[in-house]
Amino acid sequence: MPETLTNAQADQRVRAALRGFGSDAEVAALSSDEPLRSALELDSIDFLTFVERLSEVRGARIEEDDYPRLISIRSCVEFLLTR
Structure with missing residues (x-):
């Protein structure tokens, strides 16, 4: 079971998943x-790499239906905290 993250920790993890793209x-x-x-x-491949990194943080695969929820750092943080 993945660890429970605070808002600040989730923000740090999202930013860490973005390393290398800027x-x-x-x-x-x-x-x-x-x-x-x-x-x-981010092109399509970059975005998929980012999603894979977030999946590792989440501890579960992120489905394509959820991609529209991953548009900003705030939305990614909210996504990680609600799962």
């Missing part, structure tokens, strides 16, 4: 509500 400074500077795909210019 510099550490760019990822750290992202607003919680900024659209991730456009802010970091």
Whole structure:
């Protein structure tokens, strides 16, 4: 069973999952509500890699139906905390 995360921990995990798609400074500077795909210019493969990383944090596969819920850091954090 995956660990229970706090809001701050979930935010840190989402930002960690974004490493490599932008510099550490760019990822750290992202607003919680900024659209991730456009802010970091994520293509389809990059986004799938990000989803795989979040799946590891969550401890379960994230289904394609849930992808629209992963648009910003805030929405990703909420997704992780409600599962």
